[in-house]
Amino acid sequence: MNAPVQPVTSKDNPALVRLRKLAADPGAYRKLGRVWVEGDHLLRAARQRGWRLDLVVATEAAMQDPALAALVAAAERALVVPAALFKGISGLESPAQIGAELLLPEMPALDVTAASVVLDRLQDAGNVGAILRSAAAFGVRQVLALKGTAGLWSPKVLRAGQGAHFGLRLIEGLAVADLQSLQTPLVATSSHTEHQVHRVALPRPCAWVMGHEGQGVSAELMSRCALTVGIPQPGGEESLNVAAAAAICLYESHRQQA
Template sequence: MKTITSRDNAQYKELKHLATSAHALRKAGRTLLDGVHLCETWLQLRGQPEQCIVSDSGLRHPEVVALVAKLEAAHGRVLQLPDALYEPLSQVEHGVGILFLVEMPRQAMPAALAANAVLLDNVQDPGNVGSILRSAAAAGIREIYCSPGTAFCWSPKVLRAAMGAHFVLDIHENVPLAPLMAAARIATLATSGYAKRQLYDMDLRQPVAWVFGHEGQGVSDELLSLARHQVVIPHLGQVESLNVAACAAVCFFEQVRQGQARAG
């Protein structure tokens, strides 16, 4: 285990830059996983991190100690920091004091949409994006495509909201969605509060590409025009619309319900 005690250390400066700048994360192609759950999930699903960073107080936490022991047994790189140096790296208030520095997985773009997929059109809230990723993973959907205006999927806030879903998904960012939809080999379904057809009237027993839009404006007019179907989720009460993450979850699990009904 290596220890750094100076703020002027070059490696520490690099870590702090990554921790405080989404642009730096994108440029480096790396991100920081914060907390025991995300770190354990990465270790189980993806293997060794590039580096583990722990605080002095974190090494008094039993779960952190056990995780560090696993890494050291496998000759993983562990960096110990005083709490005063560690805290600027973490965005979790009252966290347990462990971070993984990992390389963001990169997947090749498929030639055309052919399997269940999620297309996010300018969804800007990190919590919403993370929740959608988590629901997609739980529903068995693997492919995620994000337009340039969508929140950065590998930011700390999205990572925390998704609770490890990233590690079982193929995430593609900064993707022009219109050409992707135009070339799709499967049905594309865009949600819209103005659609005439209800979600529950759709046959979802075949692969579908779901299109969800901006929290305020919804799916853009261009993408709505390209979608094979526009659907609305009926709701009761004096509420204009569902939150986009709630809308996505309803759609995904209606598809799961129909698929299981067919299988049964």
């Protein structure tokens, strides 16, 4: 594909105005039905999963790099801008020189039998993205985000996910009651349990519940869990970061199935 390439020098270009909003507002993707992904790694990850690059924006310097120019050529449409204009869009201290606007996918239907991760009001975008990355790494393809969780398609979550988004079933805005149809048992971590994650037979498959960074899993959701497990912490820390805990739990599920 040879994308139509348009040089742009005005910050008032309508596409750039829209992209600045997508990059700056974590919830803008819901209103605009589009997402902003920055950096060649994310663009390649999207393409490898069959996503279409609807609009690519690249700096003039990026066009001199054959690998980045190839991503521009793969787009439906491309804008080439001065570095200063790209910096005005970028959410990074060191802009990546290339980014893309993608259509926000339709939210899939809940797969009631799939191994899943449930995110209960997680606030930190870095934690959310890291958990998506771990889910993808350990073969858990469905992530269910309850209301109050950081936007799954926000720029910071996308960056932290490192391309995991493009291979996952992502469903957000759920209430606890929406989980009633799940046929997979809910499993949560707790410091008040006799079961240690590496010593108990985990349900196969299951839905791991990861709670709010400060408040943990809500009482309503915890009451629906079929099992709670603890993660040994011989170093004596009070608790683990939720993304670290998720990685351990997902690994243990994978290990028991191997």
